Amino acid sequence: MLTVFLQFLFSGITVGAVYALVGMGFNIIYNATSILNLAQGEFVVIGGLMMWFFSVSLKLPFLLSVILAILSVAIVALLMERLTIRPIKKTDLLLMIMITISVSILLRGLLMFKFGKDPYGYPPFTEGEPINIFGAIIQQQALWVIGISAFCIILLFLFFNKTIIGKAMKACAVDATAAKLVGINVSQMVMLSFIISAVIGAIGGIAITPISLMEYDKGPMLAVKGFCAAILGGLGRGRGAVVGGFTIGILESLTAGYLHSGLKDAVALIILLLILFYKPAGIFGSASVAQLRKF
């Protein structure tokens, strides 16, 4: 009984970690630009697939492959920001949503062309026996996923609260005009926000692929789960996305285990609708702050 529960809990925490990373990616770009980047899921997918390309197809050493995979996702994000986000005037919400969606379709097209429709995977980071906790089996790779996510989350908190660039990015989120007036280069911060969220998306993809495999069209569902996480915790709140991601991951895994595996994906969406209808500002957000935002 306990064993089964723990098994579901651990697998929930593992996927939850990835949702948390995607959710934080949403928040970072949303804070800098007021854009919901619906291509966020593609960052994760490209991370996983490029890792396969470098480590399995080209047989490069592990660390070099990781660096190259992260770098390629960062370049994709940089191009996306330069070519599609920067040229448009950020006055039309619909246009911004549609642009990020059409970029995600474009990226899926590229991925399908390069990798086809098959799922890809590679061996876990470390070989070894799974760990046994009260009878529940945890793969070593799951520990890697959770550990790496925790590390990224801590790093991001330090970045936003302790470094001058991080504080400058936060300032842009509060008021872009005021930030400009005190000499912060806002457009550089926007670019940086895309790169950072691409990097954490890529890391999530690289870590989860040995467990769940990666295919070209996994992006949209990851994006939906990620912004469920971000909205559950309060859009724009870093801490919120972390709590939201783990909550959704765990509930999803418990639903799949105890209720009906087909309803797994509905859980995140039902939570999303309930939160939107009853507490749109999220668990940690404040309603008055949410009303002040333009979108």
Added chain:
Amino acid sequence: MNRHNFVTFAAFIILISIFPLLLGTPYNLSIAIFAGINALLALGLCILMGYAGQISLGQAGFYGIGAYISAILSLKLGLPVILSVVLAAVIAAIAAVILAVPALRLRGHYLAVATLGFGEIIHILLNEFGPGGPSGFGDIPRFSVLGYTFDTPVSFFYLTWGIVALIMLFSANFINSRTGRALRAMHDSEIASKAMGLDIVSLKIKVFIISAVYASIAGSLYAHYITFVSPSTFTLFHSVLIVMMAVVGGISNLWGAIVGAVIITILPELLRRFEEFDVLVYGLILTLSLMFFRKGLVPIIAEKIKKLKGAVLAQN
């Protein structure tokens, strides 16, 4: 409807009537029927987004409700097709009210995400609990009225585009009615129109119902044309496509919705020769048209024609 619109509408009717005579191969007709079904979806969204300023990324949900309910009622309960179509539209309208009451308090991103969530939930429900599950079910009766069955491509073409023309007429009158003017006022400034005494909430719900009913009719037509439905037709991707149709043609222009639907329906057929490239080229065209033809094709072309006319007049 003013004189200019009347001429356009008459030209549209003539075009519909002669299309099967000029280009009536079965392949062309089937694409034209799909274009008509998509035009209904785009028209609903056009009123919702272009005129009322409300975003919906969940139209495929209503599309799916229309297809499934109408198919189930006529196949499993043996109701007449026309009655099933009407009942499906009623159920879609009820679903729209249930979604709209809480959702329309939301704005911008939040509304977009809420409607997206609705569409995906419908997709998952169809997948899990719809007859046949993920693989769907067939043998749905063809569309028939008073003993006449629309079983040839030509007859179904006329049925689909006849409905599009009727809905177009209704929509054009609707947006020029008192409610329509109120909608545009609401689109420009919600606060100002509230101050003028408009009942914003009931307006928004009305428009939401209209767009859901259009989508439901489109779904029913689809089900009784293909005679087979499966959840894979009613996905988030299709919701996005519907938005694309409305945006590409010109979001606040009813003719734009029809033009956009036709273009987006034909595009994949033209791209078929690119084989694996199709998704790539598709994404590229969408991204570029969003970036460079922001107003949509129909308003841009209308402007060009106006300029040309001006130049010709100036020469004379």
